[in-house]
Amino acid sequence: MPTKIGKTLSAIASELNYRAELVKYANKLPKLSPADRKIVEELKREGIAITSLDALSIPSTPQLLEATKSLLPQLQQTAVAGNLSTNRRAASSHCLYGNPVTIAKEYPVIFLWGLENRILDILENYYGAPVSCIGINMRRDLADGQQNGTKLWHMDGEDRKVVKISIYLNDVDENGGPFEYIPMGLTPSYKAFKNGTILDEDMKKVVPALKWKSCTGAAGTVIIADNAKFFHHGKTPLVDRYTIFYAYAYRNPKRPEMCKHSPWRKGVPFMKDMLSQRQRESIWNYQELL
Numbered sequence: 001m002p003t004k005i006g007k008t009l010s011a012i013a014s015e016l017n018y019r020a021e022l023v024k025y026a027n028k029l030p031k032l033s034p035a036d037r038k039i040v041e042e043l044k045r046e047g048i049a050i051t052s053l054d055a056l057s058i059p060s061t062p063q064l065l066e067a068t069k070s071l072l073p074q075l076q077q078t079a080v081a082g083n084l085s086t087n088r089r090a091a092s093s094h095c096l097y098g099n100p101v102t103i104a105k106e107y108p109v110i111f112l113w114g115l116e117n118r119i120l121d122i123l124e125n126y127y128g129a130p131v132s133c134i135g136i137n138m139r140r141d142l143a144d145g146q147q148n149g150t151k152l153w154h155m156d157g158e159d160r161k162v163v164k165i166s167i168y169l170n171d172v173d174e175n176g177g178p179f180e181y182i183p184m185g186l187t188p189s190y191k192a193f194k195n196g197t198i199l200d201e202d203m204k205k206v207v208p209a210l211k212w213k214s215c216t217g218a219a220g221t222v223i224i225a226d227n228a229k230f231f232h233h234g235k236t237p238l239v240d241r242y243t244i245f246y247a248y249a250y251r252n253p254k255r256p257e258m259c260k261h262s263p264w265r266k267g268v269p270f271m272k273d274m275l276s277q278r279q280r281e282s283i284w285n286y287q288e289l290l
């Protein structure tokens with residue numbers, strides 16, 4: 001059990017390390033195209049940038065779409081337990097995850113897309129330092145009528161910045177469980193709530209629903225959001241929603257214990273021979289996974 005002093009010292013060390021990283025990389029960040037620079041500027045200004053697979057045109061997108069075409073029907077047909085999906089309770093209470101070992105072995109492009117140079121370049125410019133990927137999940141959010149898991153309002157806590165890139169794999173309208181967020185300037189502190197379980201009715205009392213932003217969009221919509229910066233959630237869906245989520249942090253995340261349980265970690269060792277040096281360095285705790 002870490003002592004209070006131990007915790008304080010490690011928080012100070014983490015802060016110093018973080019600041020040193022920013023100074024070290026200030027003049028060494030990758031060059032961006034004007035379009036990618038715009039994404040970084042929007043992220044800095046709003047905490048979110050919404051685009052599409054077409055507009056982003058990442059080189060491996062055609063292969064990614066091919067892979068999801070094969071995987072999607074499997075995830076659609078998956079019962080609570082099965083080959084493709086990990087056990088629902090073990091993974092998460094509100095969604096099914098594509099099996100990370102199956103993905104790494106048969107559809108690695110799903111993981112590799114999130115480690116493409118252009119994606120890393122954009123992220124490094126936003127973070128101001130090299131980043132690490134802390135998780136990738138293909139997921140099916142279940143229309144089970146319950147507001148639980150990431151359908152509850154929350155802010156991501158793994159690090160100072162937690163960018164999640166989500167790709168909608170089906171059209172998502174107001175009934176389809178869109179990503180919703182409270183704009184940065186209006187986002188309250190957790191102290192505004194009685195406890196950490198924040199339902200829609202709790203949020204409404206603090207920020208009127210009219211001020212919430214809802215990210216509906218067609219299949220192929222890409223949401224790049226720093227989920228450490230504002231309250232957000234997936235709206236409780238009336239029909240199942242299919243997405244791929246990519247999550248990132250700094251190389252030394254503030255709360256490493258929160259990064260240790262992502263299901264994708266089981267898939268990483270199977271991609272060993274496909275990864276460039278930069279990609280290996282951009283996977284959090286890569287050496288520990290081998």
Ligand SMILES: O=C(O)CCC(=O)C(=O)O
Binds near residue numbers: 150166234
């Ligand atoms: O379901 C969503 O759109 C949001 C998911 C989320 O907040 C998370 O994965 O932390």
Ligand SMILES: [Fe+2]
Binds near residue numbers: 154155156227
């Ligand atoms: Fe979140």
